[in-house]
Amino acid sequence: MDWRSAIKGFQAYLKLEKGLSENSIEAYSRDIEKLRQFAETENLKPETIALSNLRQFITWVNELGMLPSSQARVLSGVKSFYKYLLIEDLIKNDPAELLESPKKQRKLPVTLSYPDIEKLLSVIDLSKPEGPRNKAIIEVLYSCGLRVSELTELKLSNLYLDIEFVKVLGKGSKERLVPIGGEAITALKIWIEQVRVHIPIKKGEEDMVFLNRRGSRLSRVYVFMLIKQLAEAAGIKKIISPHTLRHSFATHLVEGGADLRAVQEMLGHESITTTEIYTHLDREYLKEVIGSYHPRS
Structure with a gap:
């Protein structure tokens, strides 16, 4: 079995069997590409x-x-690759089964305070056509804790604003219902009912919530750029991204x-251990409060 066909089969397995997104499949493919580069220097095939x-x-x-976190991700990809080869009967034994992952350093994510969130919102120019949309983007990211891809793929047909819920398509095409707050609902309604209705929408994009001025769905890159620009305008010195609003929501x-x-x-989150990082953040916050306000600190 050659590397090219093994990797192609693995990609099809990730898409059809595991239901992963294109971004996740690309990430896994890059990891296996590293293994292929190493193996070819040693004249090794996937099964040998x-x-x-x-x-x-x-x-x-x-x-x-x-970094250890990147190494752990590569190893996770390698383990999934060999699990696939075993399922497909392309190998008899899984060489990655007893492979130990490097210990990951658990870094606490960057978060914003509530006043910082308000600063971000305050620098949005609502007189511009994109202003109400950008305000709705920040409100929804913070109110619902969405990933950036979940935001850009959000559909009108999945908004249940009358009962204050949105349906979100997450990782692995898994759907979940997330509550949405009053401020975000108001911002969404202004964008959808007063601004979005005047945009000529491209065919196939009619159900997308967030559109650019040409009537196409927003890209992930645009949302990253928007938040970077707003942070600069608001005088926020931290390096932030859409995920920072998700971390802030949870924290x-x-x-x-x-x-x-x-x-x-x-x-x-599939595992509660992923969510537990926010309890560590909470402890850090409590220590800060004690350090700042306790007379004996």
Whole structure:
């Protein structure tokens, strides 16, 4: 079996069997491409790689200067690749089964305070045609804790504003219902009912919530650029992205005493351990409060 056909089959498996998005499939493909590069220097084919070779591969990846988190992601891709080969009977034994992942350093995500969120909103120029749309983008990201791709793919038919919910298509094409707050509902209604109705919409984009001036759905890159520009205009010194608003949404819920399982459900996390990072953030916040206000600190 050659690498090209093995990788092509793996991509089809990720798309059809696992239901992953194009972005996730690309990420997995890049990881297996690294394995292919290493294997070809050792004249190894997918079915002839042993556990010892994969351990050498880990060392090779480490020498490339990749962060432990990136190395762990590459290894996750390699394990999924060999699981696929085993399922398809292309190999008899899984050499990656006993492969240990490098320990990841758990970095606390960057978040914004509520006054920072208000600063972001205050610098949006509502007199411009894109102003109401941009305000709705920030309100929805913060109110619902969406990933940027979930925001750009949000559909009018999935808005249930009368009962204050939106249906979101998350990772692995998994749907979830997320509550949406009053401020975000108001901003959405202004954008949809007063501005969006005047845009000539391209065929096939009629159901998309967020459109550009040409009537096409917004790109992920545009949302990243928008938040960077707003942060600069608001004088926020932190390096932030759409995901910062998602982190802020979760952190503010946990700080307010929200149940971790409920936060997990709203974020669309498969594992509660992913959501637990926000309890660490909460502890950091509590330490800051004590450090700032306790007379004996």
